[in-house]
Amino acid sequence: MFYIGSIAIDDPVFLAPMSGISDLPFRKIVSEYGAGLVFSEMIASRAVLQESRESIKMNSDYAEEFPMAVQLAGCDPDVMAEAAKLNADRGAAIIDINFGCPVKKIVTKMAGSALMRDEDLAVAIMEATVKAVDIPVTMKTRLGWDDQNLNAASLCKKAQDVGVQMVTIHGRTRCQMYKGEADWVAVRHVKEAVDIPLIVNGDILTPQDAKAAMEISGADGVMIGRAVQGRPWALREVMAYLRGQEIPAPPDAVEVHALVRRHYDDILEYYGERRGIGLARKHLAWYCTGFDGANEFRRSVNVMNDISAVKAAIDDFFLGAERAIAA
Secondary structure, eight states, X not given: OEEETTEEESSOEEEOOOTTTSSHHHHHHHHHHOOSEEEOOOEEHHHHHHXXXXXXXXXXXXXXXXXXXXXXXXXXXXXXXXXXXXXXXXXXXXXXXXXXXXXXXHHTTTOGGGGGGOHHHHHHHHHHHHHHOSSOEEEEEESOSSTTOOOHHHHHHHHHHTTOOOEEEESSOTTTTTOSOOOHHHHHHHHTTOSSOEEEESSOOSHHHHHHHHHHHOOSEEEEOGGGXXXXXXXXXXXXXXXXXXXXXXOOHHHHHHHHHHHHHHHHHHHOXXXXXXXXXXXXXXXXXXXXXXXXXXXXXXXXXXXXXHHHHHHHHHHSSOOOOOO
């Protein structure tokens, strides 16, 4: 166990903040299967201020999810501070600052991993955010901009100095994007530079990966993204393995069917039918992975715009025949 401020963490296995994925419907399901902590998808800080509480769904009341962390991205310390206040008022337990997103549309706005190239601005953002709220502030970043600029240790030491209470390191540089392999050894160098908890992220796809990543990096916990897509029970497996317990068997087709139907309904309710039917397609594509006939199922539901037809296809696919899910 360790603490992020006053927040006790029993199982240091976290759901990563994934844009377009880690929304409320998905976080709820992951939490039900078990997670040490869940993070929201990345939210642009300026959007928090420009949109009203009623019109921005992703910034709704977080009290029912407590504890959960809201991740903010931005490049203006004052805007980030005010956005942090609003999300704290909505019930967020933790504010996480994104200094790791590598995508062009974020970087060109001098946010995400671009801030690794301006440590003074990054520190100003962290300091303003810490002073603005009474809840813990954490930070997620990468090893550096590129192999010639590996400054994660320097940035994390400065984060600790201004009151950030946990850091998460994705074991790649910004220029690597998501290519190559995450360097867990390099994450250890960052861990040795700070006293606050450090979480390792990147290429953690199995319980065995999680244990290896922690041992190699010296991290206090793991943050997992891709492995949970279509497998919201994945964190439960990692938590059991790290406790030295037997890994739970994956759910059978009947349980997956019930889960998919509920998740689909929740997406439609949360976003509305018109938008939800498209957003749900990626989740349906992930859920069917490992089942016989998955490719045919994906092709069919990806062109369906009638909700009743999609639900009938879900029923037929998961319950119409004996199927085996991949471990």
